[in-house]
Amino acid sequence: MAVIGAGMAGILAGAKLRERGVDCVIFEKADRVGGTWRENTYPGLACDVPAHWYTYSFARNPEWDTLLAAGPDIQAYFERVARDYGVLPLVRFGDEVVSLRYVDGGWEVATASGHRDRFDVVISAAGVLHHPNIPKFEGAESFKGAMFHSARWDHSTPLDGRRIGVIGTGSTAAQLTAALVPRAERFDLFQRTAQWVLPRPNLAYTDEEKARYRADPAALEALVQQYRSKTIDGYATAVLDYDSPQLAEIERLCRENLETVRDPDLRRRLTPDYRAACKRLVISSEFYGAIQQPNANLVTAPIARIEPEGVRTADGILHELDVLVLATGFHTDRFIRPAKVIGRGGADLDAVWGDHPVAYLSVTVPDFPNFFMLGGPNSPVGNFSLIETCEWQLGYILQLLEGMRRGDYREASATHEAMDRFEDERRRAAERTVWVTGCKSWYLDRHGVPASWTFTYARFVEEMTAPRMEDFETR
Template identity: 70%
Template sequence: MLTAAVIGAGMAGILAAIRLDQSGIACDVYEKGDSVGGTWRENTYPGIACDVAAHWYTYNFARNPEWDSLMAKGEDIRAYFEHVASDFGVLEKIRFNDEVVLLRYDAGRWHLETASGHRADYDIVIAATGVLHHPNIPDFAGIDTFRGAVFHSARWDHGVPLDGKNIGIIGNGSTAAQLVSALVEGAKRLDLYQRTAQWVMPRDNIPYSEEEKALFRKDPAALEALIRELRSKTLNGYAAAVIDVSSPEYRALEQVAQDNLATVKDAALRERLTPDYKVACKRLVISSTFYDAIQHPNARLVTSPIERIEPEGVRTADGNLHELDVLVLATGFQVDRFIRPTRVIGPGGLDLDDVWAEGPLAYLSMSVAGFPNFFLLNGPNSPVGNFSLVEVAQHQIEYILQLVDGIRTGHYREIAATPEAMRRFEEERCEAAKKTVWVTGCDSWYLDKKGVPASWTFSYDRFVQEAAHPRMQDYETR
């Protein structure tokens, strides 16, 4: 029987373990944390929620008719993944609290080593490590001198009292928007330190009635019809818009964001909240509460650059000292890490760190030339944005299983993308990027060192088509 190692027990790792088991492939799952859930385990800050419709953000074999509203709370999403992992027998396959530090390919197998010294050999490896788990912590001068509590949003200290406190939030993306909405009323004062204004799209989090949930339980077809509707609205709107700034879909998206900004009553505040780049050049913030929250009497928008952190608070370039009790770093993640810092050594000593020295690459986001029987879920240049990464991962695992099937049936022992296929895909992806909104003039985490979006730059329909069946001429087998 073939054996597989799955690295990570978040959404994609749970999916991989289930589908491998259903395909008759024995697998072990390695998780650096103490439980499943990935980003939903790491991020527990107040107000955390998914900005993708909850029913769409589920596995197609494990729908959940019990969601309370259109977009789910983080704790409910984590519970969903915990239940699926338990129901499908994934938990007993997981080695918790033991990070994989080395993968080395030799004599037709991957040799794995963990931080505890555990070693094992596998025929294939699937990296399901995600991207939102290595916090990006800027090196602010003096941050070690701050007398209050300071922590990253993904390392939330729930023991720190917040009510009646002066709270500072550094950052202005989706996390910060959720935090401002959740904390402003209870705070004595809340400062939002904005380096770059963000475009905010309104989306009311409509609750589901008990009658609707009863219908979804009784009639799975009704639930699937809702999911198709949610999917279609997003893909025909947002996904079509961002890859072509000349499209009518983009103009419609732009108008909605501009109309939402116009709801800010104070002209001076509205001006400071107005981005100087095109709508969706950065990842859109989805919120129907942020603009109200930042206009709350307890809220202050600080746009003067941070000069340093002092024991009493934040000193900005205009000379002002903003005294604080709590400082939260909502400064995002190192999104180019993927499986790293795990060392991945292919045949002949080929080091993945060297291959990715100029930025992470993979053919169709799933296979790296020179690394046989090594696959990635939600890997480099996968579709990202305001749609379901669960659905993306499901397309990818089915594609990978088709490649693995050739190993299982004895047609070949090794498979990896050819260098030519990986180069051609990257050239096509970079060419397609020229039409996207992401290259219209903003500094975004979507952009790599060369200024090219580290994302799928084609249509979502093309992704689905490419993931349906491998083109075997684009792979080397042995």
């Protein structure tokens, strides 16, 4: 088997395949494991999902210092799991997959280094947050200061006492605002769209709590399940019905948090014109406090161009800057691409996904036998643990692999009928979700349809429990 990517999902796949004695190679374009937590190293980086839930079920970590773990601690956790579970020897580092082609019942894999190999099965664990979205601004090349995307942080650039600008207002920008305002001489946040911000104090775990969880894994697991239930019964339920009481409660908490902004004009400019959770919620108890500091400035005029000395906005004002950070997100519809994937009969994944990426139950695509995805198109996304969703998806894939190992079939892929039925049902279910209530977000495809799981999380768990083999073409 080949696994593409050694981030969170690739480490998971490597650990579980090794456990089952499967001959596995993991292809990783970088020189370390970690995925998005390796790529992102910006100041203030943290996960907005409770750390104890954002762990593998087989590798809980009683040592987290805070409710929401810092990025370097999460990266260290993934490196430790990869080492402890024998994943590192499986990885070909610095070898990016550029093409996969299904020929005579197997996958021919080619990498940028010229390496060629052949596999029975491929699992894409490429993730979605690794292709930075870099907007084109007139005059960007003329800027005299340091300019970089938040996922390509230049640590050689000094920050203290500098004039810093950040473009964007999502989760990354909120974390950067809290981290950089205390360090900057002046901080300008360029906002195109206001965001709803849900507060969550980042409580510290005491040494006594850590010792208890270390000594009593059952107590730690109970804590994990508490966080899990609260999120799934709250957020994951709220987003599926824009009239739900759970969504009303989220909106109440967001509005209550917004009231902590004392200046009426600033509060007005920070108030979104869409429903809470229509975009991915920003989780922060520090953002509003930081943006209200005397050296912080919220800029809502559109950016006209970038000049040598800074950013010129449409109102004619030049915002002079030493550092400009693009917190502008990622191209979240790439998945395994730009690698070229050619399936049975010459089926081209780029053509299949030409309108928008699709997959049966987010895991498999018709005409691409033995090609499976973790975190693929239409997976559950949002403010909850993607590790858990990938564990469910991998469990589903492993059941299909067991059929191959038993000799029941050599290849399996979803039928076109199953794919069409699922996609039609998913789109109809989207009509009640908060994601279609009037905002633009990376949750939506080019047609304005949520590119995510639009059913309940319980339905996801049920679907992943066992494959319905009547929905598969096997040979």
